[in-house]
Amino acid sequence: MTHRAALRAPRALHALRALRALAWLALAGSTASASADDGGLKVSRRLAPSSLAQELNLQPGRPLPVAPASTQPLELNEAVRQAVARHPSISDAISTLAQQAGGVDVARAGYYPQVRVGVGGGSSNAPASQGGSTGTVATASVSQMLYDFGKVDGAVAQSEALVRRQQAGILKQIDTVAQQAADAVVTAHRYQALLAIAQEQVQAVEKVLETARLRANAGISTRADPIQAESRVDSARANLLQVKSQLAQWRERLGTLLGPGVPPQIAPLPSSLSDGLAGTFRADGPPDTSLLPDVLAAEAERRAASAQLEIARANRYPTLSVDASVNKAMGGINPATLERNGTYHTVMLNLTSVIYQGGALDAQVRAASAAEEAARMRIETARLNAGDQARNFREQVIGAQARLGVLADRRRSIVEARDLYREQYTLGTRSILDLLNAEQEIYQAAAEQEAVLHDLWASRVGYIGATGQARAFYGLDNTTVQGMELLP
Template identity: 40%
Template sequence: MLLSTLHVPVVIYAAKPSEQYHTLKENLSQLFVPKSSDDFKVAKMHKLSNFKLDRSIVQEFPTVQLNDNRASSFSNLPSRTMTLQDAVKIAIQRSPDISQSIATLAGQNSGVDVAKAGYYPQLSGGITTGDLSSGERGRQLLTLSATQMLYDFGKVKSGVDVEEAKVQVEQANVLVSVDTLALDVAQTIVNIQRYLQLNKIAEQQIAGIRRIQEIANLRANAGVASQADPIQAQSYLQAAQSALIAQQSLLRQYQQHLRTLLGADVSHTGWIISDDLVKQSDLYGEPEFNTIPKMIAAQAGVEVAKAQKQQTRLTRYPTLAVKGSVSQAINGKNPNNDKDDGLYSSVMLEATSQFYQGGATASQVKMASYAEEAAKAKVNSVYMDVLDQIRTSREQIENKQRQMQVLASRQATTVRTRELYQEPLYTIKIDNSLK
């Protein structure tokens, strides 16, 4: 009975040392291993976009103004509908390119931990034998050494800065991948809608040409028109049918491409595109270049080049460290104290520096300077590309709006021409009825 009463508290108390052990293990591990950060999982736009762009190298051109006339939305959509934004979300969730970019980002974040490891103690150990050409060849020497950096003029910090700048590059690359995929999805959907309407128009044109062919046959048979008119109408009909086949082929190509992006058949899906999509895109506003993914990536490349340049410069300076070692001889004398099976330990300060490497450091600094200039040039190149795309898009929109106005007037003229063309036929029918 006494043993049973003593057994219970022992079991309850046994769990506490285990918890304390794990807590102690975590605390000790933090002293020797850098704690990994999860900040890379969130792209902080206020930090990524915190730079200014020098636009002085590009001469500004007149800005195209927005026209108030807007294209009407597509009508007669099928019952199954989806918005453009929903399609982009689905494509992003299943895109292997996005997964690859995120995996690369996570891997680069581990590079920051590798650089931060320079702040922590470096432990090494090994075993060596005696001189194999002497009588000490039977000796073994166990050695354990530890080194802790005390001051290095910022060399480890510069390495951390380089890796953190590379993380920003990979974050920007993820945004570029998302932006590119979203553009691909949007353009494909717009083209699907365009060719749906073109196919519908082509079918209407074929029906109209067939009607004209019938009228031409009646006019030719009545003797009020040449026999060439029916043949010409037949030629127009065949050309319209050929154009319809080509447009149907392009429509199916875009549908198959979107099926690849979304992973589902979208041939019977109606796409909802907002009438004020151009206005929402703020295409006619002043571009915020420091929020454009490609511009962010280019600027992050500049920061990487700057950090690498600073890192290279700091290699000229010495590193101060404290170094400790313990050695134990087995089957022989310890060469450090000349004692049989002796144990030897030491603690010392160490200052190391690379004084001369044949001009390698100077060449590396020069190389880093050129890399920085190249990165800055890339920023300017991306700026000009983005500016050109914006101006081209504005001009295309303006041109399409002007075309719509002309085509609307042409439509009214075409309707009136058809009515005038049909009047002689009505006269023939009336004359035949009077007879």
């Protein structure tokens, strides 16, 4: 082995040891990093609502407005007015409108001059005889856009379109809450009517039970008759409890929408629910959808997309502006004039334009054109859906009206048969099962008739909402809802 080879061997050994040490350090660092990542991952996967609420400093919700307690039966229109006067989703939409209106002011600021002031300091290469240091320099500048080929106009138009979209969103939210309140009133009234029918059924079957007991005690009939009648009484009472439970659930739903203190009775549904819509159920064409909130919102989105397209096209052209600035050294050398406490001012006419952005300008134009076309299709979709819903509700109304007449005739005939069976049972020529079955048939016919009647009202309420007549029908036009004035 040569002398040079002998010298290189220890060096190679030292290098190998150094590489091993670096590898161990890298492995330890990666292990520590993995441990830290695992620790962070474990923390992010812990959910503690109490800790989260404490970190967010969540405050108790403020109480919602509550209508004065009343013992008068609850009217449909009054229920709708109370619901829209207190629902927080409408307040949310109104606050969002104020946010969007602020965006219009931000966009319009582009028409006005931009004024900037500042103070800075640094060093200068001025000769030492002149002071050397610049000290503090105060600067003021003014920039006024003169012409930009419609950039600011487009931004203002886009912001105004977003305001219009949010206004349509408020209308939609009001209509949604009104629809929820009207549906709750109709359904609560349904179970209120079914409760009265169920109570009548219990009383009727109890009368049959009383008659059966009298006949059994007198030995005219067997003891089986009272047992069969008791079974029907228990069934009628169970049905009564079920209807009471459903009525209580819908009264709680009304309490959520209207607040505590819902009147104990729901007033009869207004005759205007049918009379006022007599001229709207036509088969000669689709309903007018031009005033629907969804259509208005989609049109506002189309205008916003159109404004964005104008902005994208205007970005291809330059912007002309006038800029004026002045700076003054405060106790030092002005770097522009190299004078102590010197002042320097400029007035410039600038023409700025983007020459190349890697195709971004063309891509923005294509994207804005596609957004406008998509918004136009959303308008047609909103019209199509509204027309489909309106026709569906109209057919439901027509079908329910046709069924009501048949059900009324059925109920009358069953009542006549029940009266006849009652006389025949008293005379002993008819079994108690015939009489009990007749009472059950009367209940079913009355309940079905009431259900179809309320289906008819529910379909009319749905038609009112689908055709955009809710605010006019429930008397919300020319009123103020949560600070927002509603006009036709």
